[in-house]
Amino acid sequence: MAADASPTPAAAAPPPDDGRVAVNIDGRALRVPRGTLILDAATQAGIHIPIYCAHPKMEPVAVCRMCLVQVEKLPKLQPACATVVSDGMVVTTRSPQVVKEQEGVLEFLLLNHPLDCPVCDRGGECDLQDFTVRYGPPTSRFPITEKVHFNKAVRLSDRIELDQERCILCWRCTRYYEEITGEKELVLQERGVHTLIAPFNDQPLRSEFQGNLPEICPVGALTHIKYRFRARPWDLQRSRSICPECSYGCNINVDARDFEVKRFASRDNPLVDDMWLCDRGRYSFPRWNSTDRIRRPMVGGRGEVAMPATLEEAVAQAARQLAAVRDERGGAAIGVLASAESTNEELWLLQRLAREVLDTPNLDHQLEAFPGLAAEEHELGIAEIEECRAVAVLGPEPERQAPVLTLRLFKAATKRGVAVRRLDTGAGARAAVEAVGGGEGLVGVIADETDRALAADVTARLRAAGATVKRLTVTRGVNGRGAKDMGMLPGLLPGYRAASPAGMSGREILEAAMAGRIAALLTVNAAGLAVEDRDQDLLRRAVARAEVVVALESRPGPVSESATVLIPGHSLMEKLGTVTSSEGRVQRIRAALPPATATPAETRVLSMLAADLGHPGWPAEPTLVQRAIAGAVPAYAEAGNGGRAVFVAVPA
């Protein structure tokens, strides 16, 4: 929110009451909404006030005393983080009194703080370091021998380790548990200078959201065990991306060093993650560092030994093999499989390749076709949950699939008074309607994609009872939503237009391949299809049975083993593109690591394949494909980058 610049309040005529008050900070006059804190007003005016205990997502506590500022007519300095501006207030943030106080507080905070910055994980991105340089005293007057010592490595769980000595007692972690997750796992013990943060009853932390603790800690007290002593912040290459673990669409920074991802850090998007990540997502990064990768194109027919080939040879061979099946047995003998681990651009090109070039209706990105897929099923935005009168969550599966949803529901319930009802899917639609209650107002229905039919039933009943209902369906896989939007489905074209004829679903394609009815498979990241062991087996046997298997895979697996043409792919950490979250938010992923192969990205390989099959001129770069998608799917043109693609009504 931008602050309005206005003339000095005294000189101007009294403005009409617009819910704003005039305040002057360091000589800069601005008008801010009534109830704004001095800290936020100063931030709007571009004035920096150092803070430790204050946190944008938490209520003020004013314990660190770092943000004290001078307010005209008040005898004492006031905490900017907890003082609300009043009309005509004149604030000074750098008066001699404030400067002395800031030096004083920093001296106090450093009194018992260890001097281990050279080995501290936080060194380089530490607020205590940074503010000491900017606001602090040059030297300490306190004898180093008198420092109070604490335990330097308290294992709080298998994910978090606490250095009690570095703690400056800002209380952000205890307040995080109280205000953000609603769990209470960390407490304050002892008092005075011996006060320390400790796990409640010495129990290990069990929260699914512990990974946020080291991030909100202003110093290096709370540390990730998976990142402890691994890197210095200035050595990390930071790339803005999207968490690849589920389809909630949390924004992350991928921090990499030496061709390895060292950590996932949160990147605040108030509309999605509200700066919180779940541990499943945050600590999933090691799998992207695996060196078990496919690095060279391989070509070999059935019964032949696969030989390394150049990309051009491999693509030409793939085109020949696929064209042969298409021309001899018809497009229906070809199955095209992808998974939710591909970007919108890849899926868009792949479904065009299937429909326009290979002439097959058999394409899918999942094994199961959960019934009841409807375009309006992701109408409810994540941030909109807070505006609902009530929210019905059908079963535990939505929160199991997208854990950060739990935090949004908690915020909606505690800070916005939304009636959040978690329901048993077995109890049926009527029970859900009873729990939510009839009547007007916006009601959200959140379901996993396996419960689409139930969600539709609940929605219909609530609408009959007079409510305005919006649905949010939690899709599976990072781009499960995008794959559907892109028409990577047997029965639907991009934008949910009905396809004719409808082809086979993922499982049907594999079963048909086993039965010999499908002769050729074109797969992109199809290893991501099979989550369960028995599906792995089905996939392995189906791929081994098909006469032609053209596979773009980034990792060795059931598909790559028996491919007749194998082309290495880029992992999600190695490419540019967009993925679409459950709520339809189209967000960009960026390359954080150099690719493990010399082969270009999948979009280029797919357009080369199209060209070799007689369709030259397809866009090969992700940004160009994006433009093509925007031209063909209006919702994506509206969404742009970071907006939501919402399909409310299905065009005929």
Added chain:
Amino acid sequence: MAEYKLLTKDFGIEGLETLAVYERLGGYQGLRKALRDLTPDEVVAEVKTSAIRGRGGAGFPTGMKWSFLPKGVHPRYLCVNADESEPGCFKDRALIEQNPHQLIEGILIAAYAIQAPIAFIYIRGEYRDQRLILERCVEEARAAGYIGAGVLGSDFSCDVIVHGGAGAYICGEETALLDSLEGLRGQPRLKPPFPAVKGLYGQPTVVNNVETLSNLPHIVMRGGAWYAALGPEKSTGTRVFCCSGHINRPGNYEMLLGTPIRELLEEECGGVWKGRSLKAFQPGGGSMQVLLPEHLDLPLDMDAVTKAGSALGAGAMVFMDETTCLVNVSMRLVDFYHHESCGKCSPCREGTYFQSDLLHRLERGVLTKQELATLADICDNMNGKCFCPLGDTATWFVMSAYQAFREEFEAHCGAGGCPVRMGRRGEVLV
């Protein structure tokens, strides 16, 4: 027995702590009168007229405190602050031990005035015997119909609950008291909202001191105007002063406000002991600034003492004779605050530790003059910057003593020991 005495008038009468004796001496008549003749608002008006100010330390007008309660928000609570832990303070203890029913009557009058259905007595953990006395007296009063549903047959109901603290000075701060009472860690809350608006369990709450409440039966019985006529205009009534230190007769003395401090020292306390002269005194407990013999002619008047650079605070008078080392006293007091700091805000948590380190080295005579200047600077960095008054007051005595006895402080620097206590002849005087 002086005529002006109210609270301690009946002290010493055998069996005063029992209901029967208290009633025989006119006890619970104030409550009866309030319930029979006065509406709650009229009780508030009487207390406002009396101009009585809180006896806990801050001296805020009690009637005004009550009137800050938002209209129509119920339930409201009354909390009785019996967490008397100011160094040198022991008046509430005497009031509870010797005349507990006077306090309970006062509590019920206050609860009636603010229409609180429950009153909590928060008594410090160390006062175990006193807590048992109160618990017994509450049961006695309950059996007699003063506490419970329909007090004395009226439609006013009130329950009184005695709750023992766990031993923390900070829990005498009213919002920390509320947190502790709620079962939380005893630490002050961010204000605003003030307890009158959002206090115990988020409801409007009044927190009053034991001595303040003990005055209420007298104010109701004899009228606010009568009380207002006692003592100076803005510092009305009597106060119990806890006198300790180097005096002949330490103890609790109830004084009419406005009386010169010298009268308290010379006549009630019997003067400075061992024929020595007075070096300094602290008029309001461990928190307050030091005063000098020249201030003995000040009246016992909250505003007059505040004007002289100190405060009457909780009414604890600590007198120090000529042999006292002010550095030593500062050190002991700062150690107290260092021990009692709750750890919530950084200036108090770390500052008291730094102060304590410097003063210990100063008292041992191993501090440099430069470090002595650091001490003053540390105090300045704490004073007015802490979350609650604890951290601020930790600096007041040290700063005032350093100003008034600068030479003595400086004489400690590099002296290799305490020059005052060793004396000029090298012998230990104290």
